[in-house]
Amino acid sequence: MRTFITTLPARLGCQSVGPAPVPTVQHVRVIGGLAECPGCGLYQHVPELQPGQLAACPRCGQHLRRRRRTAPVAAPLAFCISSAAFYLAALASSLMTLNVYGRERTVDLLTGPMELMHEGWGEAGVLVGAVTIMAPAVAIALMFAILYAGTRPTLPNWAPAILIWYEKLRPWSMVEVYILGIFVAYTKLTDMAHVDVGPAVYLIGGLMLTMAVTDSTLDTERIWKHRRVDSLARLEDGEAVPVEYVHVEDVGMPPVERLVACPSCGLVGEMEHPVSNLHCVGACPRCGHSVWRRAPQSLTRTTAYLIAAVTFYIPANLYPVMTFMRMGGGGGHTIIEGALELWSDGMIPLSLLVFFASITVPMLKIVSLATMVAMTWRGARQGLVRRTRLFRLVDMVGRWSMIDVFMISILVAVVRFNAMATVTANAGMVAFAAVVVLTLLAAWSFDPRIMWDAAGMNGTLVDGLPRAVLTTHDGDTTQGPSGPASTKSAATPRPANMEPNQA
DSSP, X not given: OOGGGGOOHHHHTOOOOSOSOOOOXXXXXXXXXXXXXXXXXXXXXXXXXXXXXXXXXXXXXXXXXXXXXXXXXXXXXXXXXXXXXHHHHHHTSOOEEEEETTEEEEEOTTHHHHHHHHTTOHHHHHHHHIIXXXXXXXXXXXXXXXXXXXXXXXXXXXXXXXXHHHHHHGGGOOHHHHHHHHHHHHHHHTTTSEEEEOHHHHHHHHHHHHHHHHHHHOOHHHHHTTSOOOSEEEBTTSOEEEEEEEEHHHHOOOOGGGEEEOTTTOOEEEOSSOOOSSSOOEEOTTTOOEEOSSOTTHHHHHHHHHHHHHHHHHHHHHSOSEEEEETTEEEEEOHHHHHHHHHHTTOHHHHHXXXXXIIIHHHHHHHHHHHHHHHHHHTOOTTHHHHHHHHHHXXXXXXXXXXXXHHHHHHHHHOBOTTSEEEEEOHHHHHHHHHHHHHHHHHHHOOTHHHHHHTTOBSSOOSSSOHHHHHHTTTOOOBOOOSBXXXXXXXXXXXXXXXXXXX
């Protein structure tokens, strides 16, 4: 038996959030060939895919699995090595050189975060340094460990934790957003002085591409198949129960209320009773991650983050984000004033980009998530597919709002010429960075499957939702289709709203 099976539930994060007792469990049945859609919670049979094929949820269109045409380890390893080379070279190279009346200043990747901390904005400096310097390095190191583990006949005991941490930390690596921040800063600097772009800019661009290709060629499903399922599973109360492994083609589709999927490795298990949303099931017998039927306190956490984001959104747009002084003149600039300045200089596409990423996206994220939370509390059934797709869009574009924060960190670092020209950061920048982080946390804490649960589309509701919703759907056994996922070639467009056959 592996050592992770003895992990205490408290260390796994298995603290229950409801007073109801958990029914006694005698055994757990792991069902192979079955997958849960992370977008709508539909359980469906996913057949063995051929190279170049992907499986999509027939109800909401979420991609479930993809079989790459490339070598499962060699291809991502080659790009991961390239990413490491680009990253190390970028750290040792200059980012930008500014010449103002014969005086030059050269900066690198570390200069921006250091200057922000020197000016007293340590929170913003740590954030910029974490997402542009630390997170890429950690992601590359974890990827090397994952690929090494993937070459072993059996996945080592430490590999599941590495895969889990990579999934959690990878979104914090914002190299692609930093590139746009450099571009915006460059356009602002060309009007005041001569600017030389350093080799680090091109190296960061290469790093962005190689890291993206590494992720696109990595097939985590193949790697998880190298990890066998343990014969015992640790429950919430610490008790170990036997695990039985079966295939969905042999036993058919079990009742939806008794199914639960691991959020990390995707392993689907069947319990002997309907699974509560308020209690942790225990440890996954394959990866050891704590297993909940739904993300704990999803609506409460998302609402709290949204309230905090709205609180910071107002000062972020009212107060200046930076102050630009040149030859004794100048003043503060808000986010809107920065976009208008680019517009007046004739850089209309760039102005629209800044306005959309820094003003429109945070506001739309707050409004969209608030709408999803409100409709979930009401148990609304209207537009479930549209809301799920909107959530995927919100989750995808949220990081791009960091453009202004990165741009300010670069300007603060490079424009340091005392009375001749100086750029300093202001409180509005810290408030805006807080808005971006809080909206990201709100999106990551929201579980879109709860929208479908509240609408009565995932079987009989058990608990964990508003009392009004539970009362409305009491006795409603409406279930979404639980048949095979739709499979297609990766190059073929997905048919819209394709319904599967009943299992």
